[in-house]
Amino acid sequence: MANGRANAPPVPWLWISGLAFESRIAMSSAGVPASATLHGLRGEALSAALQRRLDAHGNGPIVLVSFGLAGGLDPALAPGSIVIADAVLATGARHATDPAWRDALQAALPRAVSGPLLADDAPVLDVPGKRQRHLATGALAVDMESHRVAEAASARGWPLVICRVVADPAGRAVPPAALAAMDPAGDIALAPLLRSLVARPAQLAALAALARDTARARRALRGAARALARSRRDDYGAVTGAAGKAGVSSAVALPVPTADPACAPPARALPAESPVSDGSP
Numbered sequence: 001m002a003n004g005r006a007n008a009p010p011v012p013w014l015w016i017s018g019l020a021f022e023s024r025i026a027m028s029s030a031g032v033p034a035s036a037t038l039h040g041l042r043g044e045a046l047s048a049a050l051q052r053r054l055d056a057h058g059n060g061p062i063v064l065v066s067f068g069l070a071g072g073l074d075p076a077l078a079p080g081s082i083v084i085a086d087a088v089l090a091t092g093a094r095h096a097t098d099p100a101w102r103d104a105l106q107a108a109l110p111r112a113v114s115g116p117l118l119a120d121d122a123p124v125l126d127v128p129g130k131r132q133r134h135l136a137t138g139a140l141a142v143d144m145e146s147h148r149v150a151e152a153a154s155a156r157g158w159p160l161v162i163c164r165v166v167a168d169p170a171g172r173a174v175p176p177a178a179l180a181a182m183d184p185a186g187d188i189a190l191a192p193l194l195r196s197l198v199a200r201p202a203q204l205a206a207l208a209a210l211a212r213d214t215a216r217a218r219r220a221l222r223g224a225a226r227a228l229a230r231s232r233r234d235d236y237g238a239v240t241g242a243a244g245k246a247g248v249s250s251a252v253a254l255p256v257p258t259a260d261p262a263c264a265p266p267a268r269a270l271p272a273e274s275p276v277s278d279g280s281p
Helices: 020-030 043-057 099-108 127-137 146-156 176-180 190-199 201-230
Strands: 013-017 035-039 063-072 082-090 093-096 113-119 141-143 160-166
Touching: 013 020, 013 043, 020 035, 020 063, 020 201, 035 043, 043 146, 063 082, 063 146, 063 201, 082 099, 082 146, 082 201, 093 146, 099 160, 099 201, 113 127, 113 146, 141 160, 146 160, 160 201, 176 190, 176 201, 190 201
Parallel strands: 013 035, 013 063, 063 160, 082 113, 113 141
Antiparallel strands: 063 141, 082 093, 082 160
């Protein structure tokens, strides 16, 4: 890099996901120095964990990345479609994502779609519910974490990135067994899934379809993680704050992927917080 940027310390990234496998994809595929993950929390528990992590870090910036799967709301989006959100919509609020990061990701992922993402603490599982929310908001997809991440980023004026991949499309309901299988730590619990199937065996076909869609979405998620790692300051200029406020721009270099972590410039590490922090593949 020119102007000594190669010697600048990397900006830490905090990847926030709902599920453990999303967190593992983020860390194993991205290869980004000074990264940490947070997963397995939602609602007020996620907001509280984010505040603890960011307070422990001290002065920013940290790039906050909401990363993982999402439910499709736009009927045009098939499973595996990548959504780079330009804003996250929540009850009574709209939080813009960082425009510089958004442009860089769009360049790295030209087939990705950009638009608003809806986020809520409660899942949207049925087709009528998905249709109603799409018509009411214009959102492309929905998740259960991004609004909490956006609030944390906006409060500090730090960069917000939202990269989500559609798993269940707008025209397909999520079977009860899939929701039953999600344990509080963000892992897949087989026992509740099997109990749900025994109680309602007719959902087996829908569950199999969801498994196929999710496998496709996971492959796309790995590609998205690699694209995030390739997106760096030289691609688009200075990083701006998530809310675009005056005085929160930061002209520091973003992390540059490296095959050897020992080659990465020194950086202040984000504090670990077990069990929701997962830095291993």
